[in-house]
Amino acid sequence: xxxxxxxxxxxxxxxxxxxxxxxQRTVGKVRAVQEVDLTLGRGxxxxxxxxxxxxxxxxxxxxxxxxxxxxxxxxLDGQDIGSLPPSRIDLSIRARMQMVFQDPYSSxxxxxxxxxxxxxxxxxxxxxxxxxxRRTLVNEVxxxxxxDPDLGRRFPHQFSGGQRQRIAIARALTLNPDILIADxxxxxxxxxxxxxxxxxxxxxxxxxxxxxLFISHDLSVVRHISTQVLVMYLGRVMETAPRDTLFxxxxxxxxxxxxxxxxxxxxxxVTVPPRILLKDDLPDPxxxxxxxxxxxxxxxxxxxxxxxxPKVTEIGPGHKIACHFPLEG
Amino acid sequence: MKGKSLKITDxxxxxxxxxxxxxxxxxxxxxxxxxxTTLALVGESGCGKTMTGLSIIGLTPAAGEVVRGSIxxxxxxxxxxSERELSKIRGTEVAMIFQEPMTSxxxxxxxxxxxxxxxxxxxxxxxxxxxDRARDLLHLVGFANPRQTLGDYPHRLSGGMRQRVMIxxxxxxxxxxxxxxxxTTALDVTIQAQVLAVLRHAVTVTGIxxxxxxxxxxxxxxxxxxxxxxxxGSVVENAxxxxxxxxxxxxxxxxxxxxxxxxxxxxxxxxxxxxxxPDPAHLPVGCRFAPRCSQAFEPCGVSFPRATNVGTDHRxxxxxxxxxxx
Amino acid sequence: MNTSLTPRLNLNLVLGFSLVGFLALxxxxxxxxxxxxxxxxxxxxxxxxxxxxxxxxTDNFGRDILSRVMHGGRTAFLVGTxxxxxxxxxxxxxxxxxxxxxGWVDELFMRLMDGLLAFPGLITALIVIALxxxxxxxxxxxxxxxSVPAISxxxxxxxxxxxxxxxxxxxxxIGVPTWQIMFRHILPNVASSLVIAGSLTFGGAILTEASxxxxxxxxxxxxxxxxxxxxxxxxxxxxxxWATLGPGIAITLMVLGFYLLGNGTRDALQQxxxxx
Ligand SMILES: Nc1ncnc2c1ncn2[C@@H]1O[C@H](COP(=O)(O)OP(=O)(O)O)[C@@H](O)[C@H]1O
Ligand SMILES: Nc1ncnc2c1ncn2[C@@H]1O[C@H](COP(=O)(O)OP(=O)(O)O)[C@@H](O)[C@H]1O
Ligand code: SF4
Ligand SMILES: [Mg+2]
Ligand SMILES: [Mg+2]
Numbered sequence: 031x032x033x034x035x036x037x038x039x040x041x042x043x044x045x046x047x048x049x050x051x052x053x054q055r056t057v058g059k060v061r062a063v064q065e066v067d068l069t070l071g072r073g074x075x076x077x078x079x080x081x082x083x084x085x086x087x088x089x090x091x092x093x094x095x096x097x098x099x100x101x102x103x104x105x106l107d108g109q110d111i112g113s114l115p116p117s118r119i120d121l122s123i124r125a126r127m128q129m130v131f132q133d134p135y136s137s138x139x140x141x142x143x144x145x146x147x148x149x150x151x152x153x154x155x156x157x158x159x160x161x162x163x164r165r166t167l168v169n170e171v172x173x174x175x176x177x178d179p180d181l182g183r184r185f186p187h188q189f190s191g192g193q194r195q196r197i198a199i200a201r202a203l204t205l206n207p208d209i210l211i212a213d214x215x216x217x218x219x220x221x222x223x224x225x226x227x228x229x230x231x232x233x234x235x236x237x238x239x240x241x242x243l244f245i246s247h248d249l250s251v252v253r254h255i256s257t258q259v260l261v262m263y264l265g266r267v268m269e270t271a272p273r274d275t276l277f278x279x280x281x282x283x284x285x286x287x288x289x290x291x292x293x294x295x296x297x298x299x300v301t302v303p304p305r306i307l308l309k310d311d312l313p314d315p316x317x318x319x320x321x322x323x324x325x326x327x328x329x330x331x332x333x334x335x336x337x338x339x340p341k342v343t344e345i346g347p348g349h350k351i352a353c354h355f356p357l358e359g
Numbered sequence: 360m361k362g363k364s365l366k367i368t369d370x371x372x373x374x375x376x377x378x379x380x381x382x383x384x385x386x387x388x389x390x391x392x393x394x395x396t397t398l399a400l401v402g403e404s405g406c407g408k409t410m411t412g413l414s415i416i417g418l419t420p421a422a423g424e425v426v427r428g429s430i431x432x433x434x435x436x437x438x439x440x441s442e443r444e445l446s447k448i449r450g451t452e453v454a455m456i457f458q459e460p461m462t463s464x465x466x467x468x469x470x471x472x473x474x475x476x477x478x479x480x481x482x483x484x485x486x487x488x489x490x491d492r493a494r495d496l497l498h499l500v501g502f503a504n505p506r507q508t509l510g511d512y513p514h515r516l517s518g519g520m521r522q523r524v525m526i527x528x529x530x531x532x533x534x535x536x537x538x539x540x541x542x543t544t545a546l547d548v549t550i551q552a553q554v555l556a557v558l559r560h561a562v563t564v565t566g567i568x569x570x571x572x573x574x575x576x577x578x579x580x581x582x583x584x585x586x587x588x589x590x591x592g593s594v595v596e597n598a599x600x601x602x603x604x605x606x607x608x609x610x611x612x613x614x615x616x617x618x619x620x621x622x623x624x625x626x627x628x629x630x631x632x633x634x635x636x637p638d639p640a641h642l643p644v645g646c647r648f649a650p651r652c653s654q655a656f657e658p659c660g661v662s663f664p665r666a667t668n669v670g671t672d673h674r675x676x677x678x679x680x681x682x683x684x685x
Numbered sequence: 686m687n688t689s690l691t692p693r694l695n696l697n698l699v700l701g702f703s704l705v706g707f708l709a710l711x712x713x714x715x716x717x718x719x720x721x722x723x724x725x726x727x728x729x730x731x732x733x734x735x736x737x738x739x740x741x742x743t744d745n746f747g748r749d750i751l752s753r754v755m756h757g758g759r760t761a762f763l764v765g766t767x768x769x770x771x772x773x774x775x776x777x778x779x780x781x782x783x784x785x786x787x788g789w790v791d792e793l794f795m796r797l798m799d800g801l802l803a804f805p806g807l808i809t810a811l812i813v814i815a816l817x818x819x820x821x822x823x824x825x826x827x828x829x830x831x832s833v834p835a836i837s838x839x840x841x842x843x844x845x846x847x848x849x850x851x852x853x854x855x856x857x858x859i860g861v862p863t864w865q866i867m868f869r870h871i872l873p874n875v876a877s878s879l880v881i882a883g884s885l886t887f888g889g890a891i892l893t894e895a896s897x898x899x900x901x902x903x904x905x906x907x908x909x910x911x912x913x914x915x916x917x918x919x920x921x922x923x924x925x926x927w928a929t930l931g932p933g934i935a936i937t938l939m940v941l942g943f944y945l946l947g948n949g950t951r952d953a954l955q956q957x958x959x960x961x
Binding site: 081082190192220221222223224225226228229232247248249250251253254277287288289290291292293294295296297298300302305307308310311 | 549620630
């Protein structure tokens with residue numbers, strides 16, 4: 031059962047119009063996500079990494095249908111929810127996917143008590159449930175995330191960042207979803223708190239069989255929590271593979287550069303690979319380079335890379351890469 | 360060598376010092392940076408790192424007051440200096456760069472103007488001499504085409520480039536100590552690697568001393584000679600970088616290391632430190648880490664542990680180690 | 686969190702509150718006690734300056750000006766409250782919907798508001814009165830409509846700011862209906878800036894009511910209105926300059942009071958926010 035596909039995207043793209051001037055004319059488009067194929071199996075965690083601006087959040091928001099994709103399919107248990115108009119995304123779809131955001135300060139309404147925040151999903155989805163049943167469920171979910179149910183009467187500002195993130199997770203859990211999308215959900219937390227929240231994510235997965243789309247710019251965190259990893263750059267998939275394959279047998283120059291930039295805690299017997307310092311920054315996504323989108327910063331780029339865009343090809347079991355000159359395996 | 364030594368002894372910086380429960384942002388901090396070396400000050404947010412940096416440069420918020428202790432930079436006693444005296448040493452003796460490179464530059468002035476202005480005012484350089492030095496500095500921080508960058512406005516530069524300009528700006532008046540407060544926290548790993556490389560290069564070339572403030576233990580290994588781990592307003596462990604990673608001794612340092620996921624370690628469940636940092640208005644009596652420490656025993660709740668030498672050049676404040684009598 | 690600095694004394698708020706409170710008190714008292722009947726004429730006591738018997742003097746018919754000012758407060762508060770309610774209600778509805786939904790709704794609504802704003806406020810009010818006729822209620826409605834564009838802009842920018850914030854996105858992923866997101870999640874967060882706008886509008890409404898009544902188009906006889914009292918007093922200014930004093934001061938204090946109240950509230954909120 032573990033290989034059962036729960037969520038899949040095919041050729042998913044999301045463009046934003048670029049508007050300029052007095053009359054807000056559309057002068058171009060930001061290609062935030064381009065032709066992304068991904069697969070998330072039941073009970074699995076797909077980690078998504080890439081520099082900021084590479085389209086991770088847009089991908090998440092598109093999959094959960096806060097945005098309507100420009101093209102491509104989003105298959106949830108085989109049903110394409112990508113082509114449905116926003117009004118047709120009904121509660122039965124909403125209940126299956128929930129999201130946890132990066133900033134624990136802006137993701138909770140400062141004017142609502144915690145209890146109210148957690149009760150709202152139930153009010154919307156189960157209008158006939160009485161308040162006693164709702165209370166029981168809210169208390170349960172608070173306990174699940176490690177908070178005392180008595181805290182429900184408080185307001186968000188009375189909590190620390192880590193506790194707020196627990197509340198945000200609790201809100202996502204009230205509907206008992208299959209998929210939880212975590213967009214940089216531990217990135218703003220201190221390391222000791224980050225470890226607590228990562229532990230909570232692991233516990234929930236073990237207990238409830240949740241599947242995660244886990245977005246982070248931190249490769250170490252992604253390595254820790256994921257079963258599969260997808261590396262994005264400028265809206266496109268560069269490399270994807272099962273976790274161990276990716277971290278020990280990556281073949282894409284961009285993955286290599288990312289890995290080598292990660293600061294390391296020195297450890298006996300481990301030699302850190304030499305740094306590959308990427309020059310400059312991400313190019314403008316409204317004007318992505320021709321050919322391979324990474325060629326402007328790639329140390330291995332050749333003439334071919336500047337002209338022809340490499341296709342995503344499978345080079346091993348579950349291991350796909352978009353590069354003309356993959357690193358030695 | 361250009362660098363000067365810094366010595367902080369028993370520093371305490373309190374907010375609302377005259378009220379019932381003062382906020383003890385810093386309390387009993389000891390720190391030493393030998394001339395020409397780099398010390399990393401590491402700790403979780405709210406433990407007082409930024410306030411430590413600001414105290415050294417005399418820029419703590421008005422509500423904060425140094426209630427005890429001394430800060431000696433070379434032969435200046437910073438805590439005893441007037442605002443006028445302080446403004447004279449800012450830039451020329453000690454300079455500071457901050458986390459947010461976007462707000463630290465004036466958006467209406469070219470990079471060149473911002474660099475040369477400081478030198479003209481503080482060092483009395485002529486326009487052309489300042490210009491030459493500005494070019495050299497931009498080259499030092501990795502700009503391939505300094506002449507062009509001099510004429511650029513900040514909005515034309517990316518976050519990483521701005522942070523490198525900030526480093527050049529901080530070095531402009533040849534300070535003997537550079538304080539870098541989370542200089543790469545707002546940047547991507549790839550850009551962080553660029554900026555750290557530039558920072559290390561610049562410090563090595565100029566030979567100045569540096570206090571690198573960060574919440575990320577992993578970034579210090581390549582750049583710092585020594586590491587001081589800070590918790591709740593004071594330093595709990597202080598060692599050479601190699602020593603610290605080879606033999607982390609304070610339970611808090613160990614806890615931090617066990618909580619960080621890494622690329623090299625086997626994947627095992629992370630050990631988190633239970634609870635959170637204490638409220639600086641109600642610091643626990645005794646060892647401030649005791650409420651979260653799995654090894655705490657009776658003495659920990661009674662008095663503040665003194666420094667114990669656990670190796671050459673390696674000091675820990677913890678009752679698990681024999682307390683040396685004074 | 687632990688930044689428990691004492692709030693600075695908010696002079697604006699205290700002063701604004703005192704002024705408005707004082708005028709409100711006078712008005713409330715007018716329901717139970719008035720020194721004289723407001724329409725009681727006294728041919729023997731026309732054109733009097735302030736005295737022990739008539740603190741603010743008497744008018745051309747010998748009516749007591751203090752009593753009329755107190756009674757006029759009812760009109761002022763009624764018109765102000767009504768106008769502000771209309772302005773807040775429609776302004777929030779229009780601006781909130783435009784800001785939250787965006788797109789062509791935004792375009793349409795805001796062009797409409799621009800159109801309304803293109804007329805000087807008083808002219809808008811005059812047109813409305815020309816259509817529905819003068820009178821206390823109609824004046825209030827006219828002033829309310831006049832204030833819709835300004836309030837709708839404030840509401841729009843508030844809703845625009847909050848529509849992309851994470852907790853609103855989270856509510857969308859849960860499937861919370863749009864109207865519920867607008868009124869339960871966003872409105873309470875922009876309410877404070879609307880309250881400030883309402884308070885400033887209140888002052889403006891009093892002033893406009895006075896101007897309209899001064900022109901003879903606002904509140905009609907026999908209700909005493911500060912604006913009309915001022916106009917009447919002007920007619921016999923040479924015989925009794927004191928008669929302008931009462932209504933003039935009342936209008937000034939009221940406008941100033943609400944202005945200070947609005948600004949004071951803003952300061953207080955800003956200070957509170959910087960502490961969070
Ligand atoms: N609502 C939007 N309108 C226009 N451009 C956007 C919008 N959201 C994101 N973008 C752009 O899309 C690109 C990808 O952004 P994002 O998905 O946030 O990346 P990441 O999460 O990886 O940092 C960026 O260039 C960003 O500026
Ligand atoms: N203006 C201030 N008023 C009161 N307390 C403050 C103020 N600024 C900082 N603090 C307190 O000082 C402590 C240390 O802050 P800081 O040095 O910024 O920590 P760090 O840089 O390690 O995250 C914090 O707990 C904070 O509550
Ligand atoms: S295709 Fe070329 S430019 Fe792109 S990553 Fe591979 S080698 Fe580099
Ligand atoms: Mg993002
Ligand atoms: Mg700080």
